[in-house]
Amino acid sequence: MSRLVMKFGGTSVANIERIRNVALHVKREAEAGNQVAVVVSAMAGKTDELVAWCSEAAPLHNGPEYDAVVASGEQVTAGLLAIVLEEIGIPARSWQGWQIPILTTDAHGSARIESIDGGEIVRRMERYGEVAVVAGFQGMHKETGRLTTLGRGGSDTSAVAVAAAIHAERCDIYTDVDGVYTTDPRIVPRAKRMERIAFEEMLEMASLGAKVLQVRSVELAMVYKVPTYVRSSFDDPAAPGAGTLICSEEDIVEQPVVSGIAFSRDEAQITLRRVADKPGVAAGIFGPLAEANINVDMIIQVVSDDTTTTDLTFTVGTADYERARNILESRRGQIGYADMQGQTEVVKVSAIGIGMRSHAGVAARAFRALAEKGINIRAITTSEIKFSVLIDEAYTELAVRTLHSLYGLDRAA
Amino acid sequence: MSRLVMKFGGTSVANIERIRNVALHVKREAEAGNQVAVVVSAMAGKTDELVAWCSEAAPLHNGPEYDAVVASGEQVTAGLLAIVLEEIGIPARSWQGWQIPILTTDAHGSARIESIDGGEIVRRMERYGEVAVVAGFQGMHKETGRLTTLGRGGSDTSAVAVAAAIHAERCDIYTDVDGVYTTDPRIVPRAKRMERIAFEEMLEMASLGAKVLQVRSVELAMVYKVPTYVRSSFDDPAAPGAGTLICSEEDIVEQPVVSGIAFSRDEAQITLRRVADKPGVAAGIFGPLAEANINVDMIIQVVSDDTTTTDLTFTVGTADYERARNILESRRGQIGYADMQGQTEVVKVSAIGIGMRSHAGVAARAFRALAEKGINIRAITTSEIKFSVLIDEAYTELAVRTLHSLYGLDRAA
Numbered sequence: 001m002s003r004l005v006m007k008f009g010g011t012s013v014a015n016i017e018r019i020r021n022v023a024l025h026v027k028r029e030a031e032a033g034n035q036v037a038v039v040v041s042a043m044a045g046k047t048d049e050l051v052a053w054c055s056e057a058a059p060l061h062n063g064p065e066y067d068a069v070v071a072s073g074e075q076v077t078a079g080l081l082a083i084v085l086e087e088i089g090i091p092a093r094s095w096q097g098w099q100i101p102i103l104t105t106d107a108h109g110s111a112r113i114e115s116i117d118g119g120e121i122v123r124r125m126e127r128y129g130e131v132a133v134v135a136g137f138q139g140m141h142k143e144t145g146r147l148t149t150l151g152r153g154g155s156d157t158s159a160v161a162v163a164a165a166i167h168a169e170r171c172d173i174y175t176d177v178d179g180v181y182t183t184d185p186r187i188v189p190r191a192k193r194m195e196r197i198a199f200e201e202m203l204e205m206a207s208l209g210a211k212v213l214q215v216r217s218v219e220l221a222m223v224y225k226v227p228t229y230v231r232s233s234f235d236d237p238a239a240p241g242a243g244t245l246i247c248s249e250e251d252i253v254e255q256p257v258v259s260g261i262a263f264s265r266d267e268a269q270i271t272l273r274r275v276a277d278k279p280g281v282a283a284g285i286f287g288p289l290a291e292a293n294i295n296v297d298m299i300i301q302v303v304s305d306d307t308t309t310t311d312l313t314f315t316v317g318t319a320d321y322e323r324a325r326n327i328l329e330s331r332r333g334q335i336g337y338a339d340m341q342g343q344t345e346v347v348k349v350s351a352i353g354i355g356m357r358s359h360a361g362v363a364a365r366a367f368r369a370l371a372e373k374g375i376n377i378r379a380i381t382t383s384e385i386k387f388s389v390l391i392d393e394a395y396t397e398l399a400v401r402t403l404h405s406l407y408g409l410d411r412a413a
Numbered sequence: 414m415s416r417l418v419m420k421f422g423g424t425s426v427a428n429i430e431r432i433r434n435v436a437l438h439v440k441r442e443a444e445a446g447n448q449v450a451v452v453v454s455a456m457a458g459k460t461d462e463l464v465a466w467c468s469e470a471a472p473l474h475n476g477p478e479y480d481a482v483v484a485s486g487e488q489v490t491a492g493l494l495a496i497v498l499e500e501i502g503i504p505a506r507s508w509q510g511w512q513i514p515i516l517t518t519d520a521h522g523s524a525r526i527e528s529i530d531g532g533e534i535v536r537r538m539e540r541y542g543e544v545a546v547v548a549g550f551q552g553m554h555k556e557t558g559r560l561t562t563l564g565r566g567g568s569d570t571s572a573v574a575v576a577a578a579i580h581a582e583r584c585d586i587y588t589d590v591d592g593v594y595t596t597d598p599r600i601v602p603r604a605k606r607m608e609r610i611a612f613e614e615m616l617e618m619a620s621l622g623a624k625v626l627q628v629r630s631v632e633l634a635m636v637y638k639v640p641t642y643v644r645s646s647f648d649d650p651a652a653p654g655a656g657t658l659i660c661s662e663e664d665i666v667e668q669p670v671v672s673g674i675a676f677s678r679d680e681a682q683i684t685l686r687r688v689a690d691k692p693g694v695a696a697g698i699f700g701p702l703a704e705a706n707i708n709v710d711m712i713i714q715v716v717s718d719d720t721t722t723t724d725l726t727f728t729v730g731t732a733d734y735e736r737a738r739n740i741l742e743s744r745r746g747q748i749g750y751a752d753m754q755g756q757t758e759v760v761k762v763s764a765i766g767i768g769m770r771s772h773a774g775v776a777a778r779a780f781r782a783l784a785e786k787g788i789n790i791r792a793i794t795t796s797e798i799k800f801s802v803l804i805d806e807a808y809t810e811l812a813v814r815t816l817h818s819l820y821g822l823d824r825a826a
Contacts, residue, residue, distance in 0.1 A: 019470065050489065053429060053489070054492075054496060056429040057429055057432065057496040057497045058496045058497060058499065058500035061499075062495065064507075065492040065493075065495045065496045065499070066496070068495075068509070069489050069492035069496075071488075072485040075482070075484075076485050078481065079481035079482035082478045083471045083479070084470045084471060086471065086474075086475050086478070087470065087471035087474075093477070094477075094478055096481070096560075145512060
């Protein structure tokens with residue numbers, strides 16, 4: 001007997017018929033003797049409807065009220081799934097975030113979970129064999145008692161956090177794909193589903209653009225060592241197929257040098273020309289951006305023709321691009337630069353693999369291969385288990401396919 | 414300065430535009446220096462949508478889960494109205510039933526409020542001038558901590574209960590009509606809006622078929638002596654018209670003998686022919702109906718030709734009619750009757766007025782007037798401040814108009 005968390009996203013619970021299908025997946029696990037907690041998202045489209053009402057009500061709506069409105073979607077799904085489970089003979093009850101409680105920070109709209117009391121859920125699993133159906137995406141602020149939400153995709157995080165709190169052996173994330181792929185199969189048809197991927201690799205994949213899981217959920221899974229299994233809710237509930245297990249690297253026997261290729265179009269490049277090359281100038285540029293909550297990612301500095309100045313290039317998320325330019329424009333006098341240039345049609349392509357730690361020259365091979373295809377690299381960042389290159393967006397598919405083949409990730413035809 | 418509760422129903426908050434209009438009503442009262450709590454229903458149609466999902470999920474759904482799903486509608490409206498109020502400069506925050514808390518019995522789907530802690534709401538009114546926006550229709554079971562709902566129209570009850578809890582001077586029920594009428598104006602165009610009506614009269618009006626307020630809300634208003642003002646949310650928020658004040662009878666100067674005429678088509682008649690006229694037979698009939706939670710209303714017993722038996726006629730709600738017949742059919746042997754007859758095309762017409770206490774012969778005038786119109790009376794019940802007659806449904810309009818004129822309720826043409 002195991003204790004499991006099963007998480008189902010919005011498309012998996014889009015209507016009552018699909019909720020019935022979800023119930024069959026839960027039934028399979030419960031009847032196999034497992035203790036089960038299920039975490040659900042809002043029915044597909046419902047969160048968008050609620051968000052649209054908030055935006056119509058006021059362009060800059062009040063955070064706590066936004067959360068009170070938006071959290072209602074998951075509450076509905078949790079109740080409906082509990083009804084269906086009871087109907088097919090599986091004892092179940094729904095739990096809203098505040099009932100457990102799931103306590104969070106007060107960062108309304110993007111709160112972080114601080115603690116979950118799993119005691120009562122476990123007690124009822126053991127005493128009544130009851131399935132706990134937990135509303136994802138939501139919690140309660142620990143001091144004010146007001147509802148909070150965890151940000152888009154937050155139900156993944158809820159699921160992993162609940163799994164940690166009830167000491168589950170595994171967290172199964174049911175989604176509309178059957179696992180994590182070596183890269184996006186829409187771009188590389190020969191991408192393969194991975195059997196296993198290490199937490200660290202998955203964290204990089206998610207951070208660098210793979211959309212299968214919320215970054216925060218992978219962080220939590222890594223910290224609490226919750227084996228997390230990504231699988232398809234559209235499989236036959238009686239005979240589901242395999243997915244991808246995200247686990248500790250010790251549990252992965254064969255470690256390729258590169259496990260996957262991720263890419264993100266959500267990048268914009270800003271270049272400041274002829275910045276005075278003197279101490280404190282970087283602080284003068286990046287300090288105001290940090291204060292405005294703008295994350296700066298890649299940074300490169302090139303000494304210009306004139307040796308007393310330098311050219312500074314860096315990237316920000318596309319959503320922050322205009323705001324970042326305005327801030328820098330308004331501080332042009334203090335910073336002192338000759339010209340500001342920008343480019344939003346760029347993409348960051350990354351290769352991730354824990355095997356890089358023990359293999360030298362992995363990135364160098366990539367730079368060569370990309371150069372051979374005539375792809376110009378605008379910026380590079382590297383870390384222990386990944387490297388990223390910033391290139392023109394037009395070359396996205398070519399670059400991803402090139403790297404995917406280069407590191408031997410293509411499925412046999 | 415007064416403390417007020419304002420309640421808005423589903424059609425008044427059907428979309429953001431109407432919620433904005435509601436906010437202007439609230440603004441008017443807040444800017445006049447009043448401390449305001451607002452109670453809101455779900456947006457029109459939302460509760461029906463949620464109920465339909467529950468029914469699709471399972472024909473006999475689990476009560477606590479039904480409540481968890483259905484209570485979400487009011488939560489959404491409360492958050493949206495708080496957003497709009499803040500947007501127009503009125504400090505506001507939303508409250509869900511469990512946050513206040515509003516504690517109820519565990520009769521899921523039709524729970525009764527047991528207590529409301531108004532302390533924090535009042536504290537915030539006094540300290541911050543904050544408007545409390547309360548989700549109607551919902552509460553929390555005092556022991557399990559699960560959500561409960563109060564039954565259809567329950568937001569009226571929430572409003573009156575909140576008014577009692579925060580010691581409000583008045584509870585304003587904003588609805589889609591501009592007050593309580595002497596009878597349904599769709600049937601009697603010359604029906605008049607009452608300026609005032611006593612709690613006891615309103616309770617009878619609501620119990621006997623007038624749909625303007627939930628019966629339970631009037632009971633509460635009477636018990637806690639909360640003056641309750643029924644008025645239109647579609648009035649110009651800047652210059653609202655008058656409505657109907659429900660108040661203590663001492664506050665009504667001119668008391669007519671009959672204040673209003675109500676009618677209910679939700680009646681069905683059952684007649685048992687030749688029931689043995691012996692002790693205990695009534696218990697044998699009405700006991701099993703009571704056990705099945707079937708309310709029996711009017712009862713008449715007529716000795717039949719044969720003096721050892723009697724004919725027994727009584728009424729039940731139309732929803733219980735088939736079930737009542739089945740119960741009586743299955744006990745035919747024990748009860749001992751010759752024949753069972755039934756009739757669903759009947760209507761109960763009632764005249765209500767606290768003035769009846771001090772005037773004799775009020776009902777007798779009605780029986781005469783109805784007889785003159787050729788209307789056959791099937792059953793009669795009377796109490797201190799009302800009488801009701803059961804007649805063929807086809808005569809509804811004629812009977813209502815006849816009584817409305819008879820007691821001088823017609824508006825001058």
